[in-house]
Amino acid sequence: MKIKYLRDFKVWLMVLVFLFAGAVSVQAAGYSFMDGKLSIGGFLRQQINFNMGHINPYNSNPPPNGLGLQTDKNSINLCRTWLILEFDYRPTNDLRFFAKLRGIYDQTNLIEDDLAEFDALALSTKRYGTTMRLGEDEHITGEVWELYGDVDLGDLWMRFGRQQIVWGEMVSARILDIVNPLDKSWHFVYEPEEYENIRIPLWMARAIYTFERPMIGINDLYIEGFYNPGDFVPTNMPQPGNPYNTTPSAGEQKAWVQDRRGDHEFGFRVGGRIGQVGFTLNYAYLYTDDGYEKQSFMPPGPPSGDFVYYPQIDVYGISLNYAFGNPINIATSLEVAHYPDMPWQLAMTGPPPNAFPALDFTTVKQTDIAIRFQRFTRVFPFLPQMMNFNLQYQVRLVDDHEDLKIVTGPAIGEIPPATGNRTEKEYNDAFALSVSQTWNHNTYKAACTTLWQPDGGYSINPSLSYSPGDHWRFMASLRWWGGNAFDKATKGWLSYFTYQDEAMLRVTYQF
Amino acid sequence: MKVLKISNYRFLIVLMFSFFLVLPGPGISQGAIPDPADVVSGKAELPTIEQLSGGKLKKGDIIDKNNIDLVKEYCSAGTLEAVNQGMKMTVGTNPEPYGACHPSYFEITKKYEGKAILEPDGSVWLEKRGVPWPGGIPFLDPKDGNEVMACVNYAIGVDDYHTDGTLRFVDKNGKVYKRIGNSGLVVWTNTRTNIEPLGSWPGYEDQMYRRIAPLTYPLEVRGQGPFVVRYYNSAEKYDTGFMYFPAFKRTMRISTTNYQDGIGGSDLTHGDARGLSEPFSQWNFKLLRLRYVLIAEFKAPFPYCIDSKPVKELIFDEGQRWPRFGFCVLPMYEVECTPKVKHVYGKKIIYVATAPFAKPLGQAAMMDMYDRQGKLWKIYAPHNGDWSDEWHSAQPWGVFVSDLQSRHTTQFWFNIKYNVGLKANDISFKALLKSSR
Numbered sequence: 001m002k003i004k005y006l007r008d009f010k011v012w013l014m015v016l017v018f019l020f021a022g023a024v025s026v027q028a029a030g031y032s033f034m035d036g037k038l039s040i041g042g043f044l045r046q047q048i049n050f051n052m053g054h055i056n057p058y059n060s061n062p063p064p065n066g067l068g069l070q071t072d073k074n075s076i077n078l079c080r081t082w083l084i085l086e087f088d089y090r091p092t093n094d095l096r097f098f099a100k101l102r103g104i105y106d107q108t109n110l111i112e113d114d115l116a117e118f119d120a121l122a123l124s125t126k127r128y129g130t131t132m133r134l135g136e137d138e139h140i141t142g143e144v145w146e147l148y149g150d151v152d153l154g155d156l157w158m159r160f161g162r163q164q165i166v167w168g169e170m171v172s173a174r175i176l177d178i179v180n181p182l183d184k185s186w187h188f189v190y191e192p193e194e195y196e197n198i199r200i201p202l203w204m205a206r207a208i209y210t211f212e213r214p215m216i217g218i219n220d221l222y223i224e225g226f227y228n229p230g231d232f233v234p235t236n237m238p239q240p241g242n243p244y245n246t247t248p249s250a251g252e253q254k255a256w257v258q259d260r261r262g263d264h265e266f267g268f269r270v271g272g273r274i275g276q277v278g279f280t281l282n283y284a285y286l287y288t289d290d291g292y293e294k295q296s297f298m299p300p301g302p303p304s305g306d307f308v309y310y311p312q313i314d315v316y317g318i319s320l321n322y323a324f325g326n327p328i329n330i331a332t333s334l335e336v337a338h339y340p341d342m343p344w345q346l347a348m349t350g351p352p353p354n355a356f357p358a359l360d361f362t363t364v365k366q367t368d369i370a371i372r373f374q375r376f377t378r379v380f381p382f383l384p385q386m387m388n389f390n391l392q393y394q395v396r397l398v399d400d401h402e403d404l405k406i407v408t409g410p411a412i413g414e415i416p417p418a419t420g421n422r423t424e425k426e427y428n429d430a431f432a433l434s435v436s437q438t439w440n441h442n443t444y445k446a447a448c449t450t451l452w453q454p455d456g457g458y459s460i461n462p463s464l465s466y467s468p469g470d471h472w473r474f475m476a477s478l479r480w481w482g483g484n485a486f487d488k489a490t491k492g493w494l495s496y497f498t499y500q501d502e503a504m505l506r507v508t509y510q511f
Numbered sequence: 512m513k514v515l516k517i518s519n520y521r522f523l524i525v526l527m528f529s530f531f532l533v534l535p536g537p538g539i540s541q542g543a544i545p546d547p548a549d550v551v552s553g554k555a556e557l558p559t560i561e562q563l564s565g566g567k568l569k570k571g572d573i574i575d576k577n578n579i580d581l582v583k584e585y586c587s588a589g590t591l592e593a594v595n596q597g598m599k600m601t602v603g604t605n606p607e608p609y610g611a612c613h614p615s616y617f618e619i620t621k622k623y624e625g626k627a628i629l630e631p632d633g634s635v636w637l638e639k640r641g642v643p644w645p646g647g648i649p650f651l652d653p654k655d656g657n658e659v660m661a662c663v664n665y666a667i668g669v670d671d672y673h674t675d676g677t678l679r680f681v682d683k684n685g686k687v688y689k690r691i692g693n694s695g696l697v698v699w700t701n702t703r704t705n706i707e708p709l710g711s712w713p714g715y716e717d718q719m720y721r722r723i724a725p726l727t728y729p730l731e732v733r734g735q736g737p738f739v740v741r742y743y744n745s746a747e748k749y750d751t752g753f754m755y756f757p758a759f760k761r762t763m764r765i766s767t768t769n770y771q772d773g774i775g776g777s778d779l780t781h782g783d784a785r786g787l788s789e790p791f792s793q794w795n796f797k798l799l800r801l802r803y804v805l806i807a808e809f810k811a812p813f814p815y816c817i818d819s820k821p822v823k824e825l826i827f828d829e830g831q832r833w834p835r836f837g838f839c840v841l842p843m844y845e846v847e848c849t850p851k852v853k854h855v856y857g858k859k860i861i862y863v864a865t866a867p868f869a870k871p872l873g874q875a876a877m878m879d880m881y882d883r884q885g886k887l888w889k890i891y892a893p894h895n896g897d898w899s900d901e902w903h904s905a906q907p908w909g910v911f912v913s914d915l916q917s918r919h920t921t922q923f924w925f926n927i928k929y930n931v932g933l934k935a936n937d938i939s940f941k942a943l944l945k946s947s948r
Contacts, residue, residue, distance in 0.1 A: 322764070
């Protein structure tokens with residue numbers, strides 16, 4: 001650890017803020033003003049993630065398979081302080097204004113000697129400025145994360161502003177949760193709250209119309225729609241040198257990046273219940289959050305140009321849910337998302353004597369399906385609280401997967417590069433089991449989420465939380481990966497990520 | 512010798528007679544206390560605690576473990592144990608018969624008197640199956656536990672309500688160590704007697720009520736809460752339940768065994784609300800008897816709860832564990848409820864109000880809960896005392912549930928508004944989103 005870090009005044013400022021927050025007696029409900037119309041709450045959090053795995057090969061391997069930036073294994077993957085403030089103003093029953101502000105101080109490569117310098121608060125697109133983030137410091141920033149107003153006109157409810165829209169019910173999977181992109185840059189997708197802290201809010205309008213009475217046999221019938229007038233933000237990926245980096249590319253300037261800012265996105269769904277079966281029918285007109293690269297063959301030399309596209313996609317979805325009564329007592333949900341033209345990145349090889357592959361992409365039919373079973377069960381008879389079980393199966397079906405080729409080996413003389421399938425088989429499936437138990441009036445909570453891919457990959461994520469009163473929250477968790485699917489060489493399988501085993505400690509003071 | 516023995520016997524008889532006169536006993540002789548059934552039928556006046564104690568307890572006196580014997584036959588087992596653990600009661604004021612609900616409630620009760628039918632599955636209908644009960648008390652003189660509990664289910668005297676409250680967790684030392692904010696919106700779509708549409712809400716005839724109850728603080732759980740639809744006949748259609756989880760920003764379908772889980776980890780389970788909020792089709796009911804029971808008085812001398820918090824003028828005993836309320840005595844049906852399914856409770860003894868002393872919300876006024884080994888576990892009692900001038904109705908400031916084994920207590924303090932004019936579709940997925948973060 002870098003000793004000079006302790007001489008940084010910002011370190012001591014954070015320590016003092018923590019001590020002050022602990023000493024000050026505040027109401028559990030936060031602060032309330034204007035006759036209760038305005039409430040302010042928030043939390044101060046420090047989290048630190050320890051690397052229990054190996055050095056990230058994308059950072060350590062020499063080019064072209066890595067960046068050659070790191071020589072020794074780092075002990076710390078992430079060290080970050082958060083100050084979150086939430087302002088909730090409700091002047092009337094029908095109006096609401098909400099703002100969530102985030103102050104972030106990232107100390108990861110201030111305290112970790114073995115990490116190369118990287119931008120912990122990188123803006124991977126120059127368009128990120130509309131998300132109201134202050135400045136371009138690599139370690140500290142403030143931002144307006146969410147900012148919206150709600151109008152309730154009885155049967156019609158609307159929300160305008162910077163918001164997250166979450167469809168679907170699945171655990172650790174985004175089947176119908178497709179509206180907002182993700183910020184994977186600082187802790188990938190490993191946060192305990194799954195996507196809530198990393199789902200990038202967008203400037204959108206959202207409306208839900210609830211029918212006053214059942215219609216055509218459908219109860220609780222509603223129509224929901226959203227419109228994004230052009231606030232397109234792609235997935236924010238970790239920067240080179242970041243412990244969660246997933247590419248050997250140093251992020252050279254692309255020849256051209258498709259500018260989707262200003263291109264609108266929209267979607268709608270119809271939902272309700274027929275008897276005891278709940279359902280939604282979904283459609284979304286979107287652009288891919290991830291970019292797809294295309295190069296031009298320039299025989300006999302290497303390809304030229306590196307163009308990044310964000311193709312337009314149509315998403316058709318359906319969800320169903322049902323709860324079995326006694327004695328089964330299981331709730332079940334099914335979600336399906338179908339993409340008629342889902343882009344997949346390829347590396348095409350040209351005709352001989354062209355030995356240099358070129359990046360390209362094509363579109364295929366892709367269908368994501370997940371089914372979840374949930375049950376509350378008393379496992380420990382001496383505990384009044386019940387254990388919550390969620391068992392989920394998810395599968396991705398990719399038509400014409402044989403056509404999705406990548407380069408797996410170099411050209412040898414006139415023999416073109418060896419190629420394999422971008423996706424090893426037609427489907428990629430996994431089971432997820434999530435179990436949680438609280439005790440002592442929810443003062444303690446133990447949880448574990450296990451992902452298992454039958455092809456031979458797994459991830460286990462146990463955690464323990466301690467919530468002694470109104471304010472302090474303590475959490476410790478582990479995450480480790482394993483398996484031998486495809487010799488740990490394929491990113492689509494969990495076995496690939498064994499180098500990212502980690503342990504996390506997190507302390508939160510909420511008010 | 513013979514003469515002496517006779518004299519001794521007479522002396523002993525006189526001595527024994529004097530003994531009974533002098534020593535404190537259980538009160539005036541049983542002949543002077545009217546039968547609870549006569550009070551219910553209007554043939555007799557409701558006795559006061561003073562009368563039941565033979566004049567030894569007067570209004571304003573404190574009842575504690577030193578003098579509980581004076582009224583112990585009028586206390587539930589849970590109340591006795593609570594007093595033994597430090598709870599104190601003040602002798603308060605009995606309510607007037609037919610005074611705790613809006614007059615329209617009793618008018619409709621009278622209008623449909625004798626016309627309720629109770630099906631074997633526990634559903635109540637007006638004269639024939641398929642015609643929903645329009646409202647009011649279906650059985651004025653219930654014959655068995657099923658009819659008593661049918662009144663709990665179908666004799667609600669409000670059409671909707673809104674609560675804003677706080678769950679206070681009190682440890683065994685009497686210290687409040689945690690709070691959870693909770694709000695509730697419930698609308699009845701049947702048995703409506705106050706606001707149009709009366710009777711059944713068109714389009715929702717198959718439902719009984721719709722409820723959302725999001726938590727309001729701490730911040731991490733703000734917005735977390737259920738959206739539940741209870742059907743008119745729970746034996747035919749099981750509850751539909753969804754839960755919003757702010758940590759994931761998702762609304763998820765949930766299994767309904769969560770009725771057995773504590774709200775936010777509290778001693779109060781989701782199924783304890785109003786005595787028994789679980790589908791009645793999963794319980795057996797046995798009427799044990801009609802008896803006098805001490806219960807918190809309907810009108811408190813001053814507001815005990817403002818802004819969802821107990822006022823500082825309210826006295827607590829054993830630290831913050833037991834709020835000290837005024838108590839009255841009411842004739843109540845004592846019903847033994849045993850679950851048909853595997854359950855956290857072995858049984859509940861629920862005390863249900865009789866018709867003259869019905870309140871619009873919470874006919875099931877008090878409750879003792881037993882664990883699966885048959886041991887007394889918890890007591891559930893209302894924070895009575897609030898009054899709605901607008902609806903001429905008694906209303907509570909919440910309830911408390913105390914675990915008599917671990918001595919942990921949950922107090923749920925709320926301010927409630929009856930009949931705010933909710934529409935059936937105001938309770939919806941949108942309503943969960945609206946209150947969420």
